[in-house]
Amino acid sequence: MPQLSNFDEIYQFLHKRFENEKEYLQAVHEVLQDIVPIYNANEAYKSLDVIRRLCMPERIIYFTISWMNSDGDIEVNQGWRVQHNSAMGPYKGGLRFHPTVNLSVLKFLAFEQCFKNALTGLPMGGGKGGADFNPKGRSDRDIMLFCQAFMRELQRHIGANTDVPAGDINVGAREIGYLYGEYRRLNNRFEGVLTGKGLEFGGSYVRTEATGFGLIYFLEAVCRAQDSVVEGKTVIVSGAGNVALHAALKASEKGAKVVTLSNSRGLLYNEQGLSEADITWAIENHNQRDNILLDMEDEGMGKWQADETPWHIKCDIALPCATQNELDECDARKLIENGCTMILEGANMPCTDKAQNVFFDAKVTYVPGKASNAGGVALSGLEMSQNAMFSQRNAETLDEQLQTIMNHIHNLCVTEGKLGGETYINYMKGANVAAFRKLADAIVAQGV
Numbered sequence: 001m002p003q004l005s006n007f008d009e010i011y012q013f014l015h016k017r018f019e020n021e022k023e024y025l026q027a028v029h030e031v032l033q034d035i036v037p038i039y040n041a042n043e044a045y046k047s048l049d050v051i052r053r054l055c056m057p058e059r060i061i062y063f064t065i066s067w068m069n070s071d072g073d074i075e076v077n078q079g080w081r082v083q084h085n086s087a088m089g090p091y092k093g094g095l096r097f098h099p100t101v102n103l104s105v106l107k108f109l110a111f112e113q114c115f116k117n118a119l120t121g122l123p124m125g126g127g128k129g130g131a132d133f134n135p136k137g138r139s140d141r142d143i144m145l146f147c148q149a150f151m152r153e154l155q156r157h158i159g160a161n162t163d164v165p166a167g168d169i170n171v172g173a174r175e176i177g178y179l180y181g182e183y184r185r186l187n188n189r190f191e192g193v194l195t196g197k198g199l200e201f202g203g204s205y206v207r208t209e210a211t212g213f214g215l216i217y218f219l220e221a222v223c224r225a226q227d228s229v230v231e232g233k234t235v236i237v238s239g240a241g242n243v244a245l246h247a248a249l250k251a252s253e254k255g256a257k258v259v260t261l262s263n264s265r266g267l268l269y270n271e272q273g274l275s276e277a278d279i280t281w282a283i284e285n286h287n288q289r290d291n292i293l294l295d296m297e298d299e300g301m302g303k304w305q306a307d308e309t310p311w312h313i314k315c316d317i318a319l320p321c322a323t324q325n326e327l328d329e330c331d332a333r334k335l336i337e338n339g340c341t342m343i344l345e346g347a348n349m350p351c352t353d354k355a356q357n358v359f360f361d362a363k364v365t366y367v368p369g370k371a372s373n374a375g376g377v378a379l380s381g382l383e384m385s386q387n388a389m390f391s392q393r394n395a396e397t398l399d400e401q402l403q404t405i406m407n408h409i410h411n412l413c414v415t416e417g418k419l420g421g422e423t424y425i426n427y428m429k430g431a432n433v434a435a436f437r438k439l440a441d442a443i444v445a446q447g448v
């Protein structure tokens with residue numbers, strides 16, 4: 001019998017139990033590659049079995065949402081909250097409403113969230129939740145009825161010091177408002193139990209912009225480290241939601257030429273680069289439109305290409321900001337062939353593991369979402385602290401704090417990702433190792 005390494009042992013343990021959970025195993029596998037050597041070198045980590053405890057969610061809540069829509073029909077959806085790890089603070093992470101939501105997707109997101117949250121330096125554990133509800137094309141009233149029914153179940157499991165959900169795909173300010181209203185009515189408590197709230201009821205300035213803006217602040221730090229600048233670079237962005245649009249806006253404010261946006265139906269291409277006015281228009285209107293990119297074409301803001309993704313477009317920098325596994329090995333090769341030298345993830349796990357390997361082999365800069373998209377949850381952490389103090393900081397202060405946090409994460413990645421005197425910075429390894437050390441130390445300090 002060949003001797004199994006700790007890597008094999010831990011991975012096989014998880015694989016045997018969760019072999020159908022493809023996304024979860026993918027996320028864990030990526031992290032294990034980087035952290036097992038750190039674990040093997042630390043007796044305390046090994047004796048307390050830190051990795052297995054960190055890979056398995058502490059608790060998973062599953063519920064059925066049976067609700068009556070505005071036509072009087074009964075609809076039945078599945079809902080989950082994965083409370084992954086609370087060693088560093090209350091469970092914290094968004095809610096996603098999308099037909100592709102299942103336990104594997106939420107487990108991968110909750111696992112990643114722990115690492116991301118640890119990198120922010122704020123006291124937050126990790127979690128994720130959501131439902132297989134598809135809000136596309138639904139009336140505002142149906143959205144409210146669904147959010148209320150979802151919260152009727154979720155409310156007993158969350159609290160300002162227990163678990164603090166926020167938004168994710170298809171859960172924005174409107175949904176958070178409806179969810180928060182139902183929580184408040186049922187519990188008779190006004191507390192910071194959700195983040196991403198409206199400014200009138202405990203929300204924070206800069207929260208909406210934070211993920212996209214934070215991504216560009218991280219990009220600036222990467223450029224600085226390479227004696228380069230964002231100005232003048234050609235950038236392709238995928239996605240057309242909150243993260244993509246705010247990343248596009250900040251990049252163009254910094255003088256980059258943002259030539260694409262996309263959604264599941266196609267691509268908007270503007271060879272000259274979208275103007276700040278174009279992107280601002282999209283930010284203001286995207287929630288009310290079925291396909292904002294087609295509307296942008298109608299407004300003369302670019303050319304719509306049905307069923308295309310942005311990855312074949314020539315660029316210096318690629319920002320995948322749509323969803324998991326949207327960029328595969330072939331796409332990665334195309335990017336490299338066309339001269340792209342930086343890939344920073346705005347979405348969670350948008351690049352497949354094979355795409356990551358293409359980037360590493362080509363020695364281009366690749367930054368995983370848990371580092372580069374941490375700005376959103378960082379601002380959520382700042383919203384929690386404002387709620388705890390019943391105060392509201394101004395936008396300027398918060399934007400500065402966001403920049404400080406993104407620079408701090410960049411420094412952590414450089415320190416841990418540039419070992420052995422190499423010049424190439426492996427941001428994935430840096431993020432995984434830096435976050436793991438913090439999580440593992442918190443687990444060890446708190447015993448079994």
Ligand code: GLU
Binds near residue numbers: 168348373374378
């Ligand atoms: N959904 C966001 C993320 O993926 C934000 C989570 C939060 O603010 O709690 O990090």
